[in-house]
Structure formats: C-alpha cells, structure tokens
Amino acid sequence: MDPDSDSPRFRSSGGSRLSAGLVGLWAVFLLLDFLANGRWWFWLIPALAPPLLFLAVPVALLALVRTLPARAARRWLVPAAVALLVAGLPRAGLNWSALVPGSPAAAAGPELSVFSWNTEYWDTTDDPDAFYRFLRARDADVYLLQEYLERSHGSHHEVDELDRIHREFPGYQVVATGELITLSRFPVLATPPVGPALAPDAPWAEQFDRRKVLRTDVEVDGRTVSFYNVHIPVQVEPRESVFDGAFYRVVREADTARRDQFTALERDAAANPNPLLIAGDFNTSPAMADLDPLRARFEDARSASGELYPGSWGGVLGTDWWRLDWAFTNRGLAVRRYVFVDDRGLSDHRAQDLRISLSGRPTA
Incomplete structure (x- = not known):
C-alpha cells in the first residue's frame, strides 16, 4: 500500500477529482439536454426523469463541493455547481x-x-x-x-x-x-x-x-x-x-x-x-x-x-x-x-x- 494514500492531502485531491467528475458529468447531461431535448426522438427517454432532479442534483453537488478541504477546488467548483443549478431550474417545474x-x-x-x-x-x-x-x-x-x-x-x-x-x-x-x-x-x-x-x-x-x-x-x-x-x-x-x-x-x-x-x-x-x-x-x-x-x-x-x-x-x-x-x-x-x-x-x-x-x- 502507498504510504501516502491515507494522507489528508491524498484524500483531499481524491475528493476534489471525484467532485469535479460529478460536476462535469452533470454539465455534460445539461448540455446534451439543451441540444437534444425536443429535437431528437431518443431524448424522450432520459427526459422521463422526474423534473425535480434538475434542482436536486445541482443542490447535492453544491453541498458536496462546499465540504472539500481544498480551497482551490472549492474556488471553481462552487461557482460551477451554482451555474448548473441556475441553468437547470427552468426544467425543474417549480411554480415561483x-x-x-x-x-x-x-x-x-x-x-x-x-x-x-x-x-x-x-x-x-x-x-x-x-x-x-x-x-x-x-x-x-x-x-x-x-x-x-x-x-x-x-x-x-x-x-x-x-x-x-x-x-x-x-x-x-x-x-x-x-x-x-x-x-x-x-x-x-x-x-x-x-x-x-x-x-x-x-x-x-x-x-x-x-x-x-x-x-x-x-x-x-x-x-x-x-x-x-x-x-x-x-x-x-x-x-x-x-x-x-x-x-x-x-x-x-x-x-x-x-x-x-x-x-x-x-x-x-x-x-x-x-x-x-x-x-x-x-x-x-x-x-x-x-x-x-x-x-x-x-x-x-x-x-x-x-x-x-x-x-x-x-x-x-x-x-x-x-x-x-x-x-x-x-x-x-x-x-x-x-x-x-x-x-x-x-x-x-x-x-x-x-x-x-x-x-x-x-x-x-
């Protein structure tokens, strides 16, 4: 076992990579939704997901990235999660x-x-x-x-x-x-x-x-x-x-x-x-x-x-x-x-x- 694998720095970088990957995956989904929703027949299938996911997923991502110990990672992942939340809200079905x-x-x-x-x-x-x-x-x-x-x-x-x-x-x-x-x-x-x-x-x-x-x-x-x-x-x-x-x-x-x-x-x-x-x-x-x-x-x-x-x-x-x-x-x-x-x-x-x-x- 790598002696550094259990160090705080390793855990911090691992958490940052995981969080960045999850934020990136949701960003890709939103981009595909923007491009394919209402235009490509296949997108009728992923569009069956509950609309509240457009609120729940970015909120969960925001909560996750705010717990990261690495300040540099939080500095760009928090704004990214907020941007994804704002971008998805019109699809969430909320009645303001x-x-x-x-x-x-x-x-x-x-x-x-x-x-x-x-x-x-x-x-x-x-x-x-x-x-x-x-x-x-x-x-x-x-x-x-x-x-x-x-x-x-x-x-x-x-x-x-x-x-x-x-x-x-x-x-x-x-x-x-x-x-x-x-x-x-x-x-x-x-x-x-x-x-x-x-x-x-x-x-x-x-x-x-x-x-x-x-x-x-x-x-x-x-x-x-x-x-x-x-x-x-x-x-x-x-x-x-x-x-x-x-x-x-x-x-x-x-x-x-x-x-x-x-x-x-x-x-x-x-x-x-x-x-x-x-x-x-x-x-x-x-x-x-x-x-x-x-x-x-x-x-x-x-x-x-x-x-x-x-x-x-x-x-x-x-x-x-x-x-x-x-x-x-x-x-x-x-x-x-x-x-x-x-x-x-x-x-x-x-x-x-x-x-x-x-x-x-x-x-x-």
Missing part, C-alpha cells in the same frame, strides 16, 4: 408564483368553471356509480375529459355511454371524438377539426389514433370561447423491454405522432382570435422542451396555483413527481383558480380544476 402572496384581481367578465381530467379508461376499471358521482360533484360548466374508452386484451376499444352521460348531465351539450369527450353547459357553436383530416365516417380506431385534440367553440355571454381538449400520445410502451428494438421503435413512432399533434394544436391556437383554454393530459413534464412553443405563446395556468411543485401523476411517498396535465390560456381569458384535485383513486392522474373569466382584453 406560489411564493408571492396575494389574491387574483376581480374578474372583468363572466366566470366559469372548467374540469379537465384523464379518467383512466373512463369508468371501466371503477365503480361506475362512484365515477359519475365524482364527476357530477365538480359541477363544472365545461368538462374536458380524456380516455373515454376501455382497454382489454392489450388494446383500446370504443365505449358508448352517451345515454348515461346525458342522463347524468342534463342540460349539457356533449361532443366526442375518439377518446376525447367535452361536456358544456354553454351552447356549442362549432367543433373545428384540429390535426389530420378524417372522413366523417372514419372508424373509431382511426379517430383514436389521429384525433388527439378536440376543439369546441361555445357561446359565453354573447362571445365565442374555444376549448381545446388534449391528450398527447405517451412516449414509451412500458411492457416492452429496453433491450428489445421494439421499445425504441415505439419511442420513435411516438415522437412523430407527438410532433404532429403539437404542431396542429400550436398552429390552430395561434390562428384562433377567440378567448381560448387549452387543457388536458400532455404526457409531457416541465423538463421536456415539447411544450416550449405553447409556454412561449400562452399563459400557463399554474400562476394561479398555490402549489410550489404542482404535480399530477406518479404519486410516490405522498407526492406526484411529474406534472403531465397542463392548462394554458390566451389573453382573452384570465385564470382565477387552478388546483389539482384528488380523484379518490379513480385515475392515475389528478384532475385540473379551474375557474376562469373573460378578461375583456383583445387576444391579438
């Missing part, structure tokens, strides 16, 4: 507005409530009566619901519960396509298609595969308001092994399908002069750049939330580690309240409960 006290300004126009929820195969895996009681109890003016379907034998199938829906929600107008269903107390004026053109009599399976955005224009206080009900395709097939080429083929195909749906949604919403709300299950976390165009153009409803880390999926140890469900508005609508609702075990997603108002401001 939750730290700012205050209440929303008084509504400038009529208020309405909206409930958006991925139901997880409608009521086919639950007690149907409990499922409908939960929905009715929300007493929303507009419901934007996803996964109006059932899953059996490894594939998705159509359900037909329109008769019961009309009984459970008298006075509501119902619009459905594929797995998306929207219920509105307000008169439905139009349902412009968003995405690839489909024949009016297209089979349900084709609607399910290609129609992941349902736009419904309704009349509110003499004005047209557009609601976009969204369910972006999931990135991976968890039943496939990562050691099988089929796993990566699914990811590549999902990336293409996701881009098509995002592009169609972004184009339609950008050209829409109406006050609008976009909400649903995006299967996209704050750490993923797929949402950047929407976040740049529209207002994220989380600014009206009191949660510092709003999450809607992946509940472990009492925390939902991923926010996959989002809501956006343009300047024609103002969000007065935005909360994630406990769904009492009826779904693997928490629901989005919003109160919005017509702002009276121009949308252009």
Whole structure:
C-alpha cells in the first residue's frame, strides 16, 4: 500500500477529482439536454426523469463541493455547481408564483368553471356509480375529459355511454371524438377539426389514433370561447423491454405522432382570435422542451396555483413527481383558480380544476 494514500492531502485531491467528475458529468447531461431535448426522438427517454432532479442534483453537488478541504477546488467548483443549478431550474417545474402572496384581481367578465381530467379508461376499471358521482360533484360548466374508452386484451376499444352521460348531465351539450369527450353547459357553436383530416365516417380506431385534440367553440355571454381538449400520445410502451428494438421503435413512432399533434394544436391556437383554454393530459413534464412553443405563446395556468411543485401523476411517498396535465390560456381569458384535485383513486392522474373569466382584453 502507498504510504501516502491515507494522507489528508491524498484524500483531499481524491475528493476534489471525484467532485469535479460529478460536476462535469452533470454539465455534460445539461448540455446534451439543451441540444437534444425536443429535437431528437431518443431524448424522450432520459427526459422521463422526474423534473425535480434538475434542482436536486445541482443542490447535492453544491453541498458536496462546499465540504472539500481544498480551497482551490472549492474556488471553481462552487461557482460551477451554482451555474448548473441556475441553468437547470427552468426544467425543474417549480411554480415561483406560489411564493408571492396575494389574491387574483376581480374578474372583468363572466366566470366559469372548467374540469379537465384523464379518467383512466373512463369508468371501466371503477365503480361506475362512484365515477359519475365524482364527476357530477365538480359541477363544472365545461368538462374536458380524456380516455373515454376501455382497454382489454392489450388494446383500446370504443365505449358508448352517451345515454348515461346525458342522463347524468342534463342540460349539457356533449361532443366526442375518439377518446376525447367535452361536456358544456354553454351552447356549442362549432367543433373545428384540429390535426389530420378524417372522413366523417372514419372508424373509431382511426379517430383514436389521429384525433388527439378536440376543439369546441361555445357561446359565453354573447362571445365565442374555444376549448381545446388534449391528450398527447405517451412516449414509451412500458411492457416492452429496453433491450428489445421494439421499445425504441415505439419511442420513435411516438415522437412523430407527438410532433404532429403539437404542431396542429400550436398552429390552430395561434390562428384562433377567440378567448381560448387549452387543457388536458400532455404526457409531457416541465423538463421536456415539447411544450416550449405553447409556454412561449400562452399563459400557463399554474400562476394561479398555490402549489410550489404542482404535480399530477406518479404519486410516490405522498407526492406526484411529474406534472403531465397542463392548462394554458390566451389573453382573452384570465385564470382565477387552478388546483389539482384528488380523484379518490379513480385515475392515475389528478384532475385540473379551474375557474376562469373573460378578461375583456383583445387576444391579438
């Protein structure tokens, strides 16, 4: 054994090298994330990591390098760890507005409530009566619901519960396509298609595969308001092994399908002069750049939330580690309240409960 291997100087240099290596590895990951996130299909896989890692890893690195006995190493590793923390924070999913006290300004126009929820195969895996009681109890003016379907034998199938829906929600107008269903107390004026053109009599399976955005224009206080009900395709097939080429083929195909749906949604919403709300299950976390165009153009409803880390999926140890469900508005609508609702075990997603108002401001 080297007689100097146990000396303080050796341990100090070894700790400095280890710390420098860890800082360098995280810096490389952030650089790759900056270059590949939202651009390369493969990056959908590492982007599945919990967004809080963008906060937790640099904080842990900062704590580590601050304990180094070598002053020279601390002098450059501490600023490097701080820089990595600042660079990663936008992907961490934190809602800084939750730290700012205050209440929303008084509504400038009529208020309405909206409930958006991925139901997880409608009521086919639950007690149907409990499922409908939960929905009715929300007493929303507009419901934007996803996964109006059932899953059996490894594939998705159509359900037909329109008769019961009309009984459970008298006075509501119902619009459905594929797995998306929207219920509105307000008169439905139009349902412009968003995405690839489909024949009016297209089979349900084709609607399910290609129609992941349902736009419904309704009349509110003499004005047209557009609601976009969204369910972006999931990135991976968890039943496939990562050691099988089929796993990566699914990811590549999902990336293409996701881009098509995002592009169609972004184009339609950008050209829409109406006050609008976009909400649903995006299967996209704050750490993923797929949402950047929407976040740049529209207002994220989380600014009206009191949660510092709003999450809607992946509940472990009492925390939902991923926010996959989002809501956006343009300047024609103002969000007065935005909360994630406990769904009492009826779904693997928490629901989005919003109160919005017509702002009276121009949308252009």
